[in-house]
Every structure is written in structure tokens, then in C-alpha cells.
Amino acid sequence: MARKPTGVGSGGARRGAGRPKGSKSKTYRPHIEKVLAAGPGILPKDLMLVVMRRHFRARRYDQAVAVAAWVAPFIHLRLSSSNVK
Numbered sequence: 001m002a003r004k005p006t007g008v009g010s011g012g013a014r015r016g017a018g019r020p021k022g023s024k025s026k027t028y029r030p031h032i033e034k035v036l037a038a039g040p041g042i043l044p045k046d047l048m049l050v051v052m053r054r055h056f057r058a059r060r061y062d063q064a065v066a067v068a069a070w071v072a073p074f075i076h077l078r079l080s081s082s083n084v085k
Contacts, residue, residue, distance in 0.1 A: 045074040 048071040055064035 045071060048074075 048067055052064050052067040052071060055061075055067060
């Protein structure tokens with residue numbers, strides 16, 4: 001059954017749609033800077049790297065690999081698929 005044209009488009013920009021101007025990003029930069037400036041602390045990523053290296057030096061490779069899997073998303077970017085022409 002065909003729809004009757006109403007004269008109103010069904011796509012494109014709409015008023016009020018999208019991200020509001022001046023809105024904060026997901027990782028709010030001043031908050032991150034405040035946490036880092038709060039004092040000399042150790043971040044979770046740093047702790048995981050220390051633990052991973054200790055396991056590796058002690059030749060406990062299975063435990064080092066497990067910790068490396070936890071810390072990898074904090075260090076390495078996720079690969080995305082792309083088309084090569």
C-alpha cells in the first residue's frame with residue numbers, strides 16, 4: 001500500500017536534534033585534570049602495568065597475559081575495519 005505524500009520530508013536536519021551547544025564531552029577534561037592534580041597517586045593503568053611486569057619477570061606468563069588483557073584497552077587503540085581499494 002502506497003503512502004500519500006504529505007509535503008513533509010522524512011530526513012535531514014531537525015530543529016532541536018543533536019548534541020546541545022556547549023555540552024560536556026564524555027570524558028570531561030577539567031575533571032580529569034583535577035583528579036590528576038589531586039596528588040601523587042598511582043592510576044589503575046600504572047598499577048596493572050607494574051603487576052604485569054612483575055609476573056613476566058617471575059616467568060608467570062599466564063598471569064602476565066591475563067593482566068595484559070585487562071590493561072590493553074587503556075593503552076592501545078581499537079582497530080577498525082577499513083576497505084582498501
